[in-house]
Amino acid sequence: MFVRELHLSDFRSWRSADLELTTGPTIFTGRNGFGKTNILEALYYLATLRSHRVSADAPLVHSGATSALVTATVENSGRELTAQLRVNAEGANKASINGGPPRRAREILGILRTVLFAPEDLALVRGEPGERRRFLDELVAQRGPLLVAARSDYDRVLRQRSALLKTAAAALRRGGDQAASVISTLDVWDQQLADLGGQVTAARLRILAELTPHFVDSYASIAPHSRPVTLHYKAAAGTDVIGPGAATTPAEIGTVLLERLAQLRDREIERGMSLVGPHRDDLDIVLGSDTAKGFASHGESWSLALALRLGSVALTRAEGIEPVIMLDDVFAELDAARRRMLAAFTADTEQLLITAAVAEEIPAEIGGRRVGVDVIDDADGRRSVIVGSAAHNEAVPVSSVPVSPVSVSPVPEVPTSEVDAEGTP
Ligand SMILES: Nc1ncnc2c1ncn2[C@@H]1O[C@H](COP(=O)(O)OP(=O)(O)O)[C@@H](O)[C@H]1O
Ligand SMILES: [Mg+2]
Structure with a gap:
């Protein structure tokens, strides 16, 4: 299976995000603390109704907001389902499937199947x-x-x-x-x-x-x-x-x-x-x-x-069932042999979502599309934004949120080799 579209509102550092995803590897790059893991956490939450980092729901809701919304369209062997979850800072969460009436959150379980590798796994x-x-x-x-x-x-x-x-x-x-x-x-x-x-x-x-x-x-x-x-x-x-x-x-x-x-x-x-x-x-x-x-x-x-x-x-x-595999900053934790093993194991995965501050940490053979993550910090507060994406051979359009010219410049193509140790192009 694979996630074709992901929309976030008021989830963690994201006021809003609209992502069109594809099969194969996608690598989210950006400096530490910019909001990369938050994207994977949103998907993980949709699949398990648990965060891999916190046990309460309140931290998942953007500060100042009362609820977060995570919507993912998942394609599984040609069949498509859209799962939407409203995460309330207080009180029970609500879900809907294909835009239908609100139901208990747990009814969306099973729509997205994923395995997440994270530094916390130790x-x-x-x-x-x-x-x-x-x-x-x-x-x-x-x-x-x-x-x-x-x-x-x-x-x-x-x-x-x-x-x-x-x-x-x-x-x-x-x-x-x-x-x-x-x-x-x-x-x-x-x-x-x-x-x-x-x-x-x-x-x-x-x-x-x-x-x-x-x-x-x-x-x-x-x-x-x-x-x-x-x-x-x-x-x-x-x-x-x-x-x-x-x-x-x-x-x-x-x-x-x-x-x-x-x-x-x-x-x-x-x-x-x-x-x-x-x-x-x-x-x-x-x-x-x-x-x-x-x-x-x-x-x-x-x-x-x-x-x-x-x-x-x-x-x-x-x-x-072919699960979506998510690798959250794990390559930095592993030695060369384990990196190679993980890269080889995930090579033929239907969809592989990876985060990394430094794209060089990702074994080159993984290839895939890169999506830049940045933050804007202005009068409206600090929030994560998608700044652009680049495929290995062709540019894939993403619908990005309006980008403030002061703090962020869109990067249409970011070859890995030009990303420095801080993850900035
Ligand atoms: N509920 C929240 N509201 C606003 N910002 C948040 C919230 N929870 C976490 N953040 C911010 O998200 C950032 C961490 O995002 P994360 O995805 O873990 O970063 P990374 O890109 O390093 O993976 C931090 O700057 C943190 O302040
Ligand atoms: Mg992270």
């Missing part, structure tokens, strides 16, 4: 469990709205249950009616948490089982001389009770979780928090016989992170 290996849970959940989300609904219901029940747990100890000490009501409410929350937790966990286990062989293959091709790798789901309720060889279906996991919640009730009340369930689980990335976190070298960690992303591409392709 945190998949070295960061906290939350990073790895997010990785799995974003893979699940791209398959469609159903499981995302379970996840957001789970989060809601978790919040309410945790709030109750925080006040439960005091209520139980007072005894009487109050204590009885806390216990009966907890019973209800336990059941719901276990049911929804079963659905969320089972979805993660399914996607992990599909991903693992692709991850193993990808890692072997990146680091052929390294020790073997694998992935294990690490359930807080116990890896002996949840995972391959134990509970794997939503109902089985739900039963296990309900049992654990009963066992842990006193401890949960004492600590005022929910101690088991998918919000406490982790993905164990295993190198040789060790957990990679805190153990793998810098180079190994990068190879593992790349293998998770390359594996995600292979996973999507195995479904018969």
Whole structure:
């Protein structure tokens, strides 16, 4: 698939952007902080309803505005769909498909499938469990709205249950009616948490089982001389009770979780928090016989992170879908061998969107079209603008916003070799 058109209004640093995109590689160039990553972030948000950088929506909305609008027309095997998402700084987001009536945001999931490589990916290996849970959940989300609904219901029940747990100890000490009501409410929350937790966990286990062989293959091709790798789901309720060889279906996991919640009730009340369930689980990335976190070298960690992303591409392709691949400033992070590997791997991608401050970082064989990103800073405030685009052999017209003559001059053709270290022509 590929994104044919992208429109942004009030998304991050963009007041407005209108981009016509093509198949093949497109490289967004411009100095650091000019708004390149914001373009990829908008597309990533459309595909996953999550930003790869922040967990809240407010930072995504241009400062001073109340909502952002992201509209992308996606072509998939000759079929075209336009997904539009209104991101509200406060309150629920709204979506529409092909200009239709407003619907729940999650209904656009599945229209755009993408895999994003970003410098933040190192945190998949070295960061906290939350990073790895997010990785799995974003893979699940791209398959469609159903499981995302379970996840957001789970989060809601978790919040309410945790709030109750925080006040439960005091209520139980007072005894009487109050204590009885806390216990009966907890019973209800336990059941719901276990049911929804079963659905969320089972979805993660399914996607992990599909991903693992692709991850193993990808890692072997990146680091052929390294020790073997694998992935294990690490359930807080116990890896002996949840995972391959134990509970794997939503109902089985739900039963296990309900049992654990009963066992842990006193401890949960004492600590005022929910101690088991998918919000406490982790993905164990295993190198040789060790957990990679805190153990793998810098180079190994990068190879593992790349293998998770390359594996995600292979996973999507195995479904018969060609994802849009986005490379956010990653070449700067990688050594020459990994750069070449990534360039070779992405060479025949249907659409490849790349950002770079310095075009020289991009391996020359990638070629493709270049789109310049600049900023205007005047009485109307600071905002990103598209300043021009250049193909390898022909100029591709872009509909650019009016360009202020004081701060920006349009650059119709920017050969890579003429872009200096700051990214300015
Ligand atoms: N909500 C927002 N409103 C206005 N500007 C924003 C907002 N969020 C981020 N920015 C600006 O966007 C810029 C960073 O954009 P980014 O796409 O990350 O840059 P880069 O070109 O380096 O990838 C910063 O200058 C930041 O101030
Ligand atoms: Mg960036």
